[in-house]
Amino acid sequence: MSNGDDERADDTDNGASGNGADTESGAESDAADVGAFESRLDDAESALENAETEADLDSIEATVDDIEADLEDTEFSVVEPEDEDEEPEDPAEPLEDRIGDLRDGIEDQRGPYxxxxxxxxxxxxxxxxxxxxxxxxxxxxxxxxxxxxxxxxxxxxxxxxxxxxxxxxxxxxxxxxxxxxxxxxxxxxxxxxxxxxxxxxxxxxxxxxxxxxxxSDLEVAEQLEREGFYDRMHSENRKDFPPELGVVRIAEAENDPERILMALENLDSDFMQENCLDALRRLGSEEALEPVEALAQRRDVPAIEVLGKIADESAVETLVDFVDSGNPPLQKATLRALGEIGSEEASQPIANVLADSDPAVRSVAARALGLIGDTRAIEPLSDRLDDEGEADEVRASAAWALVRIGTKRALESAAAHDDDRDYGVQLEAQKATDATV
Structure with missing residues (x-):
């Protein structure tokens, strides 16, 4: 005869025995699953070693696809490591690595095509x-x-x-x-x-x-030699050092921008770059437009000055971006260049700079507007001239620009300052008065 405690003990024992059997059975099942996948992968690897045709590789790839699909549908028990700092091991990871290696092997054996x-x-x-x-x-x-x-x-x-x-x-x-x-x-x-x-x-x-x-295999001097760069140099005109400077000076004297551009492209020392751009500025040759504009786009002031001498309106788009740059040396070079180019497309951006914080920039902007000659600039120039608080340098430049524009309204605006406090303004007012007589 047993009591309730005995029955509960029996139940507990049975339950413990049942759980242990289930756990053991699950572990055996996982091991069996992994072993089955490993066996299938072994067979696929062996088939890959023996593959001879594209059809063989197609068949192996289909087999690998099936193995991968079955692996995705299989859940393995993750074994917790004894050390708490270690990550649990996933039995699927080594199988996935082998599948990746098989796919790489299939790809390596395909083709060539x-x-x-x-x-x-x-x-x-x-x-x-x-x-x-x-x-x-x-x-x-x-x-x-x-x-x-x-x-x-x-x-x-x-x-x-x-x-x-x-x-x-x-x-x-x-x-x-x-x-x-x-x-x-x-x-x-x-x-x-x-x-x-x-x-x-x-x-x-x-x-x-x-x-x-x-x-590019050649040294720079050899490249220039093969291009005929030094051909115009001889004992009588070999005066400068380095000799490349002599070639640039000869080329300038002969109005030959091609050799100067050759030097500009190939000789990257600051000294030669400066001398090349100086020569091109003096020549103002249209042949220099494209390479020099590329330099100007990098805010190279001497290159911008060359663009002004070339005076090609296609450079305006590049230059107007620098008008309000906040960099006075760059602004002044740009404004002078735009004035020399003379395109009315630049008038409004230049007129906007008449309000710049730097009086030297405002002065150059006024003269640039005078060189362009756009009558739309008369009003903003007259405002600068009439402003008693404006720097005399800027007012004199505004007066000069109005005389340069030369219409009746522009001349009258300048002539009205014949008794101005600044002598420079007075001179321009007198010119305006003389021009209206």
């Missing part, structure tokens, strides 16, 4: 187009391309020709080989030897391009 030939040929064509070759390098590139095209013709049974004697034509011919190889005629299994031969031909082409002499 005709598209790989097209990619490699495209890279070689880009090198041909994007490189400046020397006189010795150019024929080496031409020969390398001809060799490549000959190899491609033999493999693809198609004729490839270069339509012109320039880098673009050679690059186009190289690309045409890649396009032909990628048009679907080549099978990765049946034509593997052809694809391999074409890729080898591209490698040979790229090696030849690497060996061909390009402009």
């Amino acid at each position: 005709g598209e790989d030939v097209a990619d490699a040929a495209g890279d070689a064509a880009g090198t041909i187009r994007g490189t400046r070759w020397t006189r010795d390098g150019e024929p080496a590139v031409a020969e390398a391309v001809e060799t490549y095209l000959g190899a491609a013709e033999a493999e693809l049974d198609t004729e490839f020709g270069v339509e012109g004697d320039d880098d673009d034509s050679r690059a186009d011919a190289v690309e045409s080989v890649g396009e032909t190889a990628a048009d679907g005629r080549l099978d990765a299994d049946e034509d593997a030897d052809i694809i391999a031969a074409l890729l080898e031909a591209v490698d040979t082409l790229e090696a030849a391009l690497e060996d061909a002499e390009e402009w």
Whole structure:
């Protein structure tokens, strides 16, 4: 006969026994699941080692997809580590790593394809187009391309020709080989030897391009020598040091901006850059517009001064951005340049600067408006001139600008100050009075 305590003890014992059995069963089940996945992955790895065709790789990839899908649907018990500082181990992680390695292995064994030939040929064509070759390098590139095209013709049974004697034509011919190889005629299994031969031909082409002499391989002096930079220098006019300065001075005397621009592009010392820009400012040659404007966009004051001497209206868009920069030396150079260019497109931005905090900037702005001659500037210039609190330097410049604009209204505004306190203003007022008689 038993009491309730005995029954409860029995129940407890049974329950404990049942829980232990469940835990043990679950652990065995997890181990069995992991082992099953490992076995399937072993089989897939073995199949990958023996794969010979794209179809074999497709089949293995499908198998890996199935394993990965099943793994995502499987829940494993995470074993808590004895050390509390360690992270729990997830049994799925090593399996996922093996799946990733299998996918990488499949990708590595695929191909090569005709598209790989097209990619490699495209890279070689880009090198041909994007490189400046020397006189010795150019024929080496031409020969390398001809060799490549000959190899491609033999493999693809198609004729490839270069339509012109320039880098673009050679690059186009190289690309045409890649396009032909990628048009679907080549099978990765049946034509593997052809694809391999074409890729080898591209490698040979790229090696030849690497060996061909390009402009950047030369020292600066050698580059200039090959461009004929020093041709005008001889014993009688070799007076300056460095000799490049002598070439720049000779070029200026002969009104030859090309050599000066050559020096500006290749000689990066502050000394030579300054002398080149000085020479270009004195010449004011339109040929200098593009390279000098590129320098001006970097707020180079001497370059901005050159743009003023060139006086091409296309530079206005670049220059107006600097008018209100808050940098007085930059502002003054820009205002002078815009005045020399004389485009009314700049009138309003310049008129706005008549309120600048720096009187020297306001003065140069007034004179720039006078050089442009836009009648819309008469009113703001008259306001500066009539303002008794304005600096005399600015008022004199405003009077000068009004005389320069020269319309009746502008002259009358200036002439009204014939008894001004400032002598400079009086002089301009007298000019205005004389002009109206």
